Amino acid sequence: MSLGLELLGPPFLACLVLTGIHAYLGLHVLARGVIFVDLALAQVAALGMATALLAGYAPHHDATYYYALAFTAAGAAVFALTRERRGAVPQEAIIGIVYAVTAALAVLVLDRVPQGGEHIKQLLVGSILSVTVDDVGRIAGLYTLIGLVHWLGRRPLLALSLGGEVRGAALWDFAFYFTFGLVVTSSVRVAGVLLVFSYLIVPAVVGAWLADTIGRRLAIGWTVGTLVSVAGLGASYALDLPTGATIVAVFGAGLVLVAGALGVARLGARVRREGARALARVGAAAGALACLAGVALAAFPQADHWWLDAVEQLAPAVQLAFLTPYERGVVADSRAALVRAQAELARLRALQADVEWGRREMDPAMQERLRQFLVSRDEIAAGDRLVLRTLKGRARERQRWALGLPLAAAGAGGALLAWRAARRPARAAARPAPAGARAR
């Protein structure tokens, strides 16, 4: 299994390189409020690639890259020229239009290109798992150069992004968008659009939440990017999931985690300031959710109630209490049979795979018997699952009134009480305040 981990070496290096440049550019993008500019520029670059394919170049030909580059330069010029400082049209409008039109043009072009759909799909999904050390070296070199350019021009570039006035603003804007487009075009080839977008925005957002100065935000962004890369690659390996999509999902989870921690910290500060009353709103929301879950259970007992599934997983008694003794016996039997079947199926599938790959000999008649046995065993396991599902349905019919209605009532009552608790002292505090002000 170490080979799977070995395969993650070059992708990890690629992730570090992406973190390095994107967390920095993300600060600019966030400050400028042009969040979707990278999607638009990536789409412009994709249109360039599509055009190159139409002209007869292979997807990995150098000419294809230069087509993408030329299109990106044109896109950068459009964004630099259309930046209105105090206009009625925000920059995002132009970015959105560029995105939609170039995406549609790419569809039209790719319709005439062999395997066009495949190429664009691969471009969007990316193949971070397939990067080689050479790929990483190439983008690392390019990004070092671009980083140098940004270091030399840091004053006007930062001033422009932060809303200041600079001489030759259009030129600096073009320099920003062009270098940015260069990075996005190269990164997308390696990692796909979604991953590039995440590396750009999420570290910058976390940085903006937690710090005020550019330097600190950058440090936080780099830390976040690196941690997420490690966690995402690890999760992709451990949970057997496609790598790029997993990293993006971990970015989302990380953001939720940070936001949750910030929320809890803020709530804690309020509790210290105002006492337990600060929790009333949270209580009201929780009560409302509980009420909603109860009503849903009472109204549609056979629908999917994931929260109840989770509760039953933790405390099987919640389901078993609603079954007859006979039904409980059936549940226990089916569960035990399923556990046995899963172990047996896993063992036999491994055996089948060994035979397929030639690690073990087995005569053809025996192989056929094994195949048929696996199929029938699978069907029996499916039957056991069906039994469990049916019994769950029966329990739900009974939980509907005995669990759904009390939960709805308790939730509604709790929400109401908490809501009133949240408002009453506020009003009580608000009333004497004007009187006091008048007296003064």
Add this chain to the structure above:
Amino acid sequence: MLLPLVVAATISVAATTTDLRDLVAAVGGDRVRVESLTDPRQDPHAREIHPRQLARLREAELLVRIGLDHEPWLARAVRTVGPPAHDLDLSRAVRLLGTETPRLRADARPHVHAFGNTHYWLDPENARPITARILEALAALRPADRPVFEANRARFLAELDARLPRWRARLAPFRGTRVVAVHDTWPYFAERFGLRIVATVEETPGVPPSPAYLGALIERMRQAGVRVVLAEPGAPAALLRRLGEAAGARAVTLAPSVGSDPEATDYLTLFEVNVARLARALGGP
């Protein structure tokens, strides 16, 4: 609506793929006008239908299709222009492979072909039952032309019979050789010519494999000495390169359909091309 005064002598047929188009043409000869609704160079599953193809579908007296879930776009097209007068689903003509996709499996993975593998035209022997059904469908529309269709089919099958032993002989030395396929396109072809496809690289087309899966695959490929990966045009190049470096296997690009590769110009040439490329990749003459 006015009925046309003169019934056209030729039968207008819409085939969903170029392979079926060729087989219809082989039986119908000059008595049919047949066109493929899809471009073989595009993903057959994710087809965006054009107005011109809708018009073709509406004009057609007979629709010939692969069936099962091979043409998810077709239902939408038929809803738009109305059902064809005659509908020939050829998946009923052949013995299907890969039908035992387990239902209700907890570890079920999304599978594009839930009712059996649809790439059955890649077994040249399947051209016999397929052309038989096409013959029946055409003869039902123009009973007077039945002898012509029968003669055409006999001529086509004679040509097939002449080439089939040569293809088999060329791949015979590699009987039982283990290969890996990028997508689940080749089970019929492999069964006919005695190859063993032991794994697919992308279990769900378009979704890259996970590192653990790829790692296990590479390890098994090294141990089993798998030398060849069957790919289609448009297969993920970076992934194949990676696989080649790590496992020492070479990707050979086969043509899954007539016209998907410039060299694969008709149904029989399709097999000429694929057999030749495969034999070379496996180390044959």
